Amino acid sequence: MKKGIIAIITIILLVLSLFMFTAVFAAENNETTDRAIDEETESQLVELKEDVANSVEDYQEKYGSDVYGTVAYILNLVRIYSIPLCFLGIAIGAIHQYVIGVRKLDTLEKGMALIVTFVTILIICQILPLAFAVFVKFGRG
DSSP: OOOHHHHHHHHHHHHHHHHHHHHHHHHHHHHHHHHHSOHHHHHHHHHHHHHHHHHHHHHHHHSSSSHHHHHHHHHHHHHHHHHEEEEEEEHHHIIIIIIIITOOOHHHHHHHHHHHHHHHHHHHHHHHHHHHHHIIIIOOO
């Protein structure tokens, strides 16, 4: 049980650090390159930024609050990005269990633990936005 909790916390920290790394890298990249981006690319980046801002605003209008809309937007991103990451973890667990675990029993148990952990994380990440939406819509009156 401790391994599963540690794995879940590690995955959450990994996802959060990925978001922070991309934000910091984007900020540093904007400061270092003054005019290295041509006009067409800049207009495409502005359009992408406006699309993201519009989708956050759509969530904020839908939920009636800035905080609830932002949380719903973040949970939607977690839901989307958790699918490939969890499938990758399940594949690694299957390799440990069925390929490497044929010869080593400790690796067999490690593979099963990885599969169970990533399936649990996948289920939680898929149900959490739904639970949040139900709570916000019906729970706060």
